[in-house]
């Protein structure tokens with residue numbers, strides 16, 4: 001599936017939730033099953049700055065595609081990062097760089113997008129795109 | 142003295158327009174008052190009135206408006222002096238907040254009192270605003286920062302404090318009330334101990350002035366700093382109180398207009414107190430709003446407010462006990478309306494996000510007191526802090542919201 005298709009799928013899933021509690025319960029569930037980052041990457045180098053809770057993000061390039069793993073000490077944050085991994089992981093740097101993120105607004109998690117320091121979603125997206133940028137540059141060279 | 146009765150409380154709440162709104166379709170329960178309080182209508186009106194009909198630069202013009210504005214501004218200085226019972230209006234310096242007040246003091250003392258080989262004594266519960274200025278001053282001037290550590294309850298041991306005083310620090314800088322733990326420090330005793338060693342004391346009063354009667358002469362502190370926005374006044378205005386004997390000797394911190402007397406291209410003589418420390422055009426609207434906030438506090442009565450907030454605190458602590466795995470961070474015997482806690486197996490941010498969805502505004506994180514979080518080995522806490530307009534029903538809503546959040550998370 002393309003990034004766009006995955007995003008549509010997530011929007012459809014979220015449209016089934018009746019209220020905020022269902023939505024957050026789902027995020028919490030997802031937070032409990034993040035593809036765990038290898039312990040050796042849980043270092044300060046992999047910390048995303050700008051989050052109130054700690055979020056570690058690692059990226060790997062295999063066959064021209066980027067794969068993300070992450071962890072956080074807060075479960076909702078973990079759910080959010082997992083959502084992003086589901087969208088972005090396993091795609092080419094170009095596709096990641098081109099993708100927009102309006103699905104977050106469409107699933108009603110807009111409050112996590114405000115560029116304030118306590119909301120890490122913006123920083124996570126930025127960091128994922130930064131990894132894509134780096135791998136793209138490496139490829140081009 | 143009793144707290145506020147229901148009708149008084151309702152009447153007071155009516156004066157705060159921001160309280161009467163819904164967030165995510167639920168009535169707002171605002172419990173982030175240690176960060177900033179909401180503003181009563183009379184404060185908002187005062188600011189509007191200034192910009193609508195009195196706006197003018199002060200201390201400079203001979204024209205009518207300038208004189209009106211100057212008189213109003215200086216009347217607030219006297220009002221502030223009365224509010225904290227300073228001996229003289231000249232001892233009141235307007236700043237943009239506690240942070241600037243402390244930086245002013247640190248900046249001035251850096252070239253005057255605290256030099257190489259000297260030390261400054263703080264506690265382990267200081268807000269970054271009363272820690273980093275001293276830490277950085279000490280770094281620059283090759284001085285030493287001494288820290289009175291906290292015990293498990295979040296109190297400073299007076300014995301250790303006394304021992305540190307023997308090292309003859311040049312200044313003691315301590316918070317009156319901890320914004321992260323709620324601890325009320327025995328500042329009067331600490332000031333007496335410091336003075337017995339001829340050491341001046343700064344009290345960070347950011348969390349105290351709106352919750353208890355402060356009398357700087359009774360405390361005998363040498364300096365006292367606070368912010369308007371945490372006492373129902375506007376943002377961008379605060380106060381540094383200093384004893385005249387200190388302020389007279391201290392060099393200015395910032396330079397510019399207002400604070401000078403005679404200026405030639407080579408030399409400048411400085412204005413007298415308090416103007417020596419007020420460089421540039423001040424926040425006139427903010428100061429006038431602060432004056433209105435003080436009137437409001439005086440009318441309501443700080444003793445009543447303190448009592449009311451204490452009742453809310455006791456109720457919240459009692460009710461929160463029912464939350465499984467809750468751990469209070471800060472259990473001082475003498476504490477103000479601030480509750481910090483974590484819940485085993487959850488992260489404070491998760492709780493903050495979920496109770497927010499239920500209309501409850503609390504603070505999560507380190508509360509600008511990272512060393513406190515390190516001391517208690519927590520990533521941060523959930524903090525609820527009360528103001529005069531909070532109600533027992535709001536405490537109930539808050540506690541149920543926490544319970545619900547914890548159920549969702551575990």
Ligand SMILES: Cc1ncc(COP(=O)(O)O)c(C=O)c1O
Nearest residue numbers: 238239240268270320345347368
């Ligand atoms: C104890 C204490 N000191 C200082 C400050 C800083 O105040 P301001 O940000 O208004 O300068 C605060 C504000 O959170 C505080 O709680």
